Every structure is written in structure tokens, then in C-alpha cells.
Amino acid sequence: MTTHASRPPAPPLSCRLLDHRHRFRSEGAVMAWACERGCGAGGSKEYASARAAAHYAAAFDRPASGDLGRKAPLLGMFPLRVWRWLRQRREGVVATGVAR
Numbered sequence: 001m002t003t004h005a006s007r008p009p010a011p012p013l014s015c016r017l018l019d020h021r022h023r024f025r026s027e028g029a030v031m032a033w034a035c036e037r038g039c040g041a042g043g044s045k046e047y048a049s050a051r052a053a054a055h056y057a058a059a060f061d062r063p064a065s066g067d068l069g070r071k072a073p074l075l076g077m078f079p080l081r082v083w084r085w086l087r088q089r090r091e092g093v094v095a096t097g098v099a100r
């Protein structure tokens with residue numbers, strides 16, 4: 001068991017918001033992956049054969065553009081929806097709470 005004296009640097013904001021964009025490749029019987037943004041995240045896994053490692057690397061290594069398209073609108077709309085909800089709520093309180 002090895003221990004690391006220093007913690008790896010914090011991942012960039014894009015990795016924290018949208019998760020790492022891992023790219024997978026195979027080297028012999030080992031499948032290895034690393035974050036495309038170069039933040040240092042990654043890992044490796046050994047398979048029984050080079051063919052299995054290549055198979056899994058190809059299966060996991062999909063372009064991330066579709067993934068980004070699905071996540072981005074949700075992330076972008078969320079603060080606006082919260083702000084609108086808070087504003088409506090406050091206006092509702094003002095309208096009903098003030099005695100005339």
C-alpha cells in the first residue's frame with residue numbers, strides 16, 4: 001500500500017461542474033483512462049487479454065459532446081429557476097402580508 005504525501009491539485013471548474021471527460025485506451029491487456037482536460041484524473045484496469053481490454057476501451061470511449069448537451073441546459077437554467085421561484089415567493093408574501 002502506498003500513500004501520497006501531497007494531494008493532487010483541485011480539478012478545473014469544468015471538471016467539477018460537468019464531471020471529468022475520460023478518454024479510454026488500451027495498452028496490451030490493460031485499459032487505461034485519463035481526463036481529456038489534463039486535470040490528472042484517471043486510472044487503469046487489467047483484463048484477461050489484450051482483446052478484452054481493447055473491447056472495453058472502445059465501449060467506454062465515446063464522444064462526450066452528447067453528454068455535455070444533455071447536462072448544460074439543466075445546469076444553466078437552474079439558478080434562473082431558483083431566482084424566479086424566490087422572487088414569486090417574496091412578491092406573494094408582500095401582496096398578502098401587508099394590511100391596507
Ligand SMILES: [Zn+2]
Binds near residue numbers: 011
Ligand atoms: Zn478532469
